Amino acid sequence: MDLLTGLFTTAFLAGGVLALAALGEVLAERVGVVNLGVEGLMAMGALTAIATVAAVPSPSIGFLAALAVGALFGMVFAFATVILRANQVLCGLALTLMGSGLASTIGRAYSGMPARAVFPGVEVPILSTLPVLGKAFFSQNILVYLIYIILPVGLSILMFRTRHGLNLRAVGENPAAADAAGIPVTLIRFAYVTAGSALAAGAGAYLTLTFVPSWSDGVVAGRGWIAVALVIFAGYRPIPAVLSGLLFGFITALGFVGQARGWPVAPAFLSMLPYLGTVAFIIVPVLAFQRMRRIMAAPAALGLPYYRDVR
Amino acid sequence: MIDLRTLSRRGFLNMSAVGAASLMLPAGLARQALAATALPAIAEEDAVIGFGHVGPISDEGWTWSHHQGLLAVKEAYPKLKKILEVENIPYSADATRTYRQFVSEGANLIFDTSSNGDFLHEVVKRATDVAFLECNGHITMDNLGWYYLAHWYPTYVLGVAAGHLSKTGKLGYVASFPVASVYASTNAFLMGARTVNPQATLQTIVINSWFDPQAATQAGTALIDNGCDFLFGIMDEAGYLQVAEKRGVWAAMWNTDIRRYGPNSYVSSVIIDFKKFYVDQVGKRLAGTWTPSETLLAMGAGVDRDAWGEKVPTDVGKAADAVRDKILSGWSPFEGEIKDATGTVRVAAGQKMTELELYNWDWSVEGVSGLTS
Numbered sequence: 001m002d003l004l005t006g007l008f009t010t011a012f013l014a015g016g017v018l019a020l021a022a023l024g025e026v027l028a029e030r031v032g033v034v035n036l037g038v039e040g041l042m043a044m045g046a047l048t049a050i051a052t053v054a055a056v057p058s059p060s061i062g063f064l065a066a067l068a069v070g071a072l073f074g075m076v077f078a079f080a081t082v083i084l085r086a087n088q089v090l091c092g093l094a095l096t097l098m099g100s101g102l103a104s105t106i107g108r109a110y111s112g113m114p115a116r117a118v119f120p121g122v123e124v125p126i127l128s129t130l131p132v133l134g135k136a137f138f139s140q141n142i143l144v145y146l147i148y149i150i151l152p153v154g155l156s157i158l159m160f161r162t163r164h165g166l167n168l169r170a171v172g173e174n175p176a177a178a179d180a181a182g183i184p185v186t187l188i189r190f191a192y193v194t195a196g197s198a199l200a201a202g203a204g205a206y207l208t209l210t211f212v213p214s215w216s217d218g219v220v221a222g223r224g225w226i227a228v229a230l231v232i233f234a235g236y237r238p239i240p241a242v243l244s245g246l247l248f249g250f251i252t253a254l255g256f257v258g259q260a261r262g263w264p265v266a267p268a269f270l271s272m273l274p275y276l277g278t279v280a281f282i283i284v285p286v287l288a289f290q291r292m293r294r295i296m297a298a299p300a301a302l303g304l305p306y307y308r309d310v311r
Numbered sequence: 312m313i314d315l316r317t318l319s320r321r322g323f324l325n326m327s328a329v330g331a332a333s334l335m336l337p338a339g340l341a342r343q344a345l346a347a348t349a350l351p352a353i354a355e356e357d358a359v360i361g362f363g364h365v366g367p368i369s370d371e372g373w374t375w376s377h378h379q380g381l382l383a384v385k386e387a388y389p390k391l392k393k394i395l396e397v398e399n400i401p402y403s404a405d406a407t408r409t410y411r412q413f414v415s416e417g418a419n420l421i422f423d424t425s426s427n428g429d430f431l432h433e434v435v436k437r438a439t440d441v442a443f444l445e446c447n448g449h450i451t452m453d454n455l456g457w458y459y460l461a462h463w464y465p466t467y468v469l470g471v472a473a474g475h476l477s478k479t480g481k482l483g484y485v486a487s488f489p490v491a492s493v494y495a496s497t498n499a500f501l502m503g504a505r506t507v508n509p510q511a512t513l514q515t516i517v518i519n520s521w522f523d524p525q526a527a528t529q530a531g532t533a534l535i536d537n538g539c540d541f542l543f544g545i546m547d548e549a550g551y552l553q554v555a556e557k558r559g560v561w562a563a564m565w566n567t568d569i570r571r572y573g574p575n576s577y578v579s580s581v582i583i584d585f586k587k588f589y590v591d592q593v594g595k596r597l598a599g600t601w602t603p604s605e606t607l608l609a610m611g612a613g614v615d616r617d618a619w620g621e622k623v624p625t626d627v628g629k630a631a632d633a634v635r636d637k638i639l640s641g642w643s644p645f646e647g648e649i650k651d652a653t654g655t656v657r658v659a660a661g662q663k664m665t666e667l668e669l670y671n672w673d674w675s676v677e678g679v680s681g682l683t684s
Binding site for chain 2: 003006007009010014017104107108111114207211212213214216217218219221223252253256257259260261262267268271
């Protein structure tokens, strides 16, 4: 495989984990709820997927099971933060600790067991014969297409081109006004936090069903936190969230290729690249263009529980 | 991901503490240290033994192997009052707290299975009636010894096999940190391979973690993309073995037999086994003959190569085993002339590297790239 193909293949594969988790976080934050439980949800998703395919060797069922477990945890989190209006940051951290701890405890029985089924590569007719991209993108597994094309485009249309999307953004910007306009604030928040949690768990499942096909404690290794950061970087938008995940994957892959090719750069610097890149890409546009500040701004009611009676 | 908790494990301290100390220490594999008097004997029923681990015992690698040692101790001394075990001890003041807790629970002998350096030594100094052993430690005190593995010998044997198996002569290495264990491992591996293929080279990728399946997977992929057809590394998981299996190249591993992750690619592992050492040390402590020692477990007595993978041709296994037998009979492959990566002669012809020089290796031999730049 030539340099570029290898680079992009890894970038798409590695970026997918972050992209999917970031999409889930976009859903939650757009309706005004910070979900810091991504890391724990990913761990649970990764384990659920492995445990499921160990019983039923079908990657799709494993992935769906992970989504279901994520949704379940998401409902618990949404119950605490949206209905009981508990502190979102604390609940999110609790979810991370609980998810990671639970996955590590249950996972003992599964550690060291290679996944019995993984998503196979699907070659898209015609497109897979393209140079570089053909092998790197159009020969990947089905989840890659879901993450890079179907989900971001679908969510983008839903959020910015429909009445329902306007409603859900209103819930994140100004829940009191949305409530006054007759939008069911609690219901929308509950639903999107649950859906976002399901996607985060799906990101974990993507990890163990395509990229690292086995469960081991600590397999998520902090990617959940990076996903949370990417959402801010992406200005809380689905398509930029996916692109930033890809960018992160690309820069990470570049670091490895650099070391493999023996580029005369310190390995420590190459490993630093993704983080340096994130900082640069967040700061530069905002400093350079005043307008970007407004576009990149967080939903106004982010992190604030909504009380109807004290508005 | 930089993980400071585990940075210490196989020798972060080398960078600072050892440079000077090693010059003063004479060569030797296991030395009873110093003029310390033995701690008094204890009855088995009253003895408490402590084990502190860096990772989870479910890791199938480093910590799991130490846990097997604990189980062996339990079997050999079933009447012990208590065995304390704590997993996932971070490299921080939490380590000090954990070991202090061991002492206050009455521990008589404590194993730190991953060097915690000063965080441990602080407790050692204050609990002079408790014996301590630090894995990959570098200093001794009246009640503190250290132990580690002479892993460079089995690694050299794996290198010989790699020299036979690799067609391109390009070997890949997934490294954790540029520390002494990794230098010794990469160097021994390539030196073994070069006895078969003098043109062989070793490219390393440093991933800044002992355990990160994603990074190891990516590193393995990048190495294979770059033409490597034999992967080795020093990871506590099977990430790059799975890549090797998928891409049809060879791979050798560390710690335990994990061939089920890649049965066609698996060549062998550097297998570690602390059972006998732990049982012996506990026995000495109970008998009242324990004194601090510096021990490098030798090949065949704590560290070895694993049984050859099923796809490894018999003659390759035989050729490598011949080298293994030669080392077991006392021959050392680490004899000059050895040049470093810049071409400077670091070990003169005829000169043999001592065990401590191997333990504290901090430069790459000619042909290894990626660790120092």
